[in-house]
Amino acid sequence: MTNLLYSEIEEDLRGGVRRVLDDRCPWTGVLAGLEKDEPYDADLWRAVAVQLGCAGLPVPDERGGAGASWRETAVVMEELGRAVAPVPFLSSAVLATAALLAAGDAGADLLAELAAGEKIAVVAVPFSTAPKGPLGTSVRVEDGALTGAVTGVADGAAADVLLVPAPGGLYAVDAADARRTPVTSLDMTRRLCDIALAEAPARRVAEGEAAVRAALTAGAAMLASEQLGLADRCLESTVEYLKTRYQFGRPVGSYQGLKHRLADLWTAVAQARAVARYAAACLASGDPDTDVAVAIAQAHCSAVAVKAAEECVQMHGGIGFTWEHPAHLYLKRAKSSAIALGTPDRHRAALAGLVDLPPA
Amino acid sequence: MSSAPPDADDLRERVRSFLTDHDPSGMERLAFLRARFDAGLAWVHYPPGLGGLGAPRALQPVVDAEFAAAGAPRNDPERNGIGLGMAAPTILAYGTEEQKRRFLRPLWTGEEIWCQLFSEPGAGSDLAALGTRAVRDGDHWIVNGQKVWTSMAHEARWAILVTRTDPDVPKHRGMTYFICDMTAPGVEVRPLRQITGEAEFNEVFLTDVRIPDEHRLGEVGEGWRVATTTLMNERVAIGGNAVPREGGMIGVVARLWRDRPELRTPGLHDALLRLWVEAEAARLTGERLRQQLAAGAPGPEGSAAKLAFARLNQEISGLELELLGEDGLRYDDWTMRRPTEVDFTRRSPGYRYLRAKGNSIEGGTSEILRNIIAERVLGLPGEIRVDKDVAWKDLPK
Structure with missing residues (x-):
């Protein structure tokens, strides 16, 4: 059975990416960026893509990359999702890179430039x-x-x-x-x-279409990990808040009406981790089950991310509805991501064909 | 055994040499199983002399596979789930040397079946509120009370039993744990018929049952700590084995969908696909949990797995009945029967629907599991305990 755990190297990579994001991508900066003209955070992109070398993870050494795999890329996606980082990683380091990996020599120069973080495609x-x-x-x-x-x-x-x-x-x-x-x-x-x-x-x-299809499949698989990271962060911040927010003389997090919903959310996030890891592992090894794994991951993780962000807004109460609180950054990212690269419903429709459950 | 614990190759070698001396085809079943126990090849993570070799628990499948390949007789573990999964680890942890020697071998071989006398009509989720009284009488204890939800009580030789020995202190402190002889005078077992029509479980009435003090497990008043060990092993046991895709109840419905095109509707198609995805998510989560266990880093996903399993079984079995339409109105058999194991696949869809209702109640209700996840995993504040400092006898009942 496919390995669904994180390796030590992957955990080290996670630590490195998280340190950079904690340092250079606080949510206050992300919030301020919403109203700027710059379409992304160029300094942060250089730090992640070039200095940490994350842009070239799935690209083999001989094609100018870091010679790792989509498994490691997925860990970076989790961290970027946690921070709602405004960088074109999914677009350039996943979709465009996957397209060029599937393409021939004509795209070799551009692939190397993307892997080095020198260009964005x-x-x-x-x-x-x-x-x-x-x-x-x-x-x-x-x-x-x-x-x-x-x-x-x-x-x-x-x-x-x-x-x-x-x-x-x-x-x-x-x-x-x-x-x-x-x-x-x-x-x-x-x-x-x-x-x-x-x-x-x-x-x-x-x-032909093969390169685009490879890009979309890789994008959908990696997006699941971003959604996992986002959901995990929403759960974590909501739990933290409910321990400190008092109403009726008790921490709000002591009420079963909220505790049970958070327990269900934790369960859903634990499942999201398993399905996202499975999709990343299948993609990394070219497993024949990749299409199924990706459809499952998108159908599940899209819904979990949206649920986590919606619960985050609701359980923060009034403060969660304000522009000054980061909850809306996660909500907007989660809902957009659920529509991106196929809605859960479209992925379920794809599954119907893949696993022989034909419609009525 | 002063040397290092055996590895997989050592174990294979030991099994082969054991099989050379003990030909399964030429031996009586029980004699073979006893010899296997005595050779330390029963549960290899148990200590030498008690059926094991002090080997890593993860190597048990290596040994089982060797015995299975040789066509050796089995100890039929599914008949003694409480014994193997719960009583044995508790006896190992708290039993005296004499208790371990007396009970573990016939437990493992299946000669003696075990049951669990924990829940009571007034103590379900709040097990520590139990009221079955044990009063000391010289070197014996006299036990009176009523237990419930006891599977295998009608076949069991022994029971693990938690009692109240001191009603004057708060509930967690006044309990004591015993091994109870199910053939002793005063033990009465009655079948408890459930919503499926059959009776997997029993009620057990204990009237002036005499238990010798040497069958006490742990110290007087320590019963809750001992019971906690038992219950932690229950959660490990529920973890289960690797399941293939569509291996669970979703497979039954998926096959029905494929075989009966005339039953399909758009709404049911959507519901089926949603549940299919959820079943896969639950299956992969279980697989990830097993990989964590094998890597020696168990995660808290066990509670989540049981929560998801219960909900999925209920929703899928409900969908199956709806999908069947007219056939969903039929039930296979309401006869009061005494099954020794639960098998969802051999009964009718109506049975599956009804039996699945128990999945969110047995072994910890889904509500209690959500409390456990919220408090132990997420660190949220516990429930307000109004009974914490109140003597058991003064609690409202």
């Missing part, structure tokens, strides 16, 4: 696209140039390079050659933008 699909869902693109190819539009691309404004699916394959476009319109996003810690291409010069890096 995104796969230009709507963030809501499910791994097996329609790609929702109307981009066409004429004389090696792309024309068309893609809406709702996560971290599109942060990107140096856009990886655009179009007839015939996946094309790299310099972001400067596209018109990018920022979207006022539900989750301003991972902003969307609309992309318009008008005869933008493009270079094909992969043929």
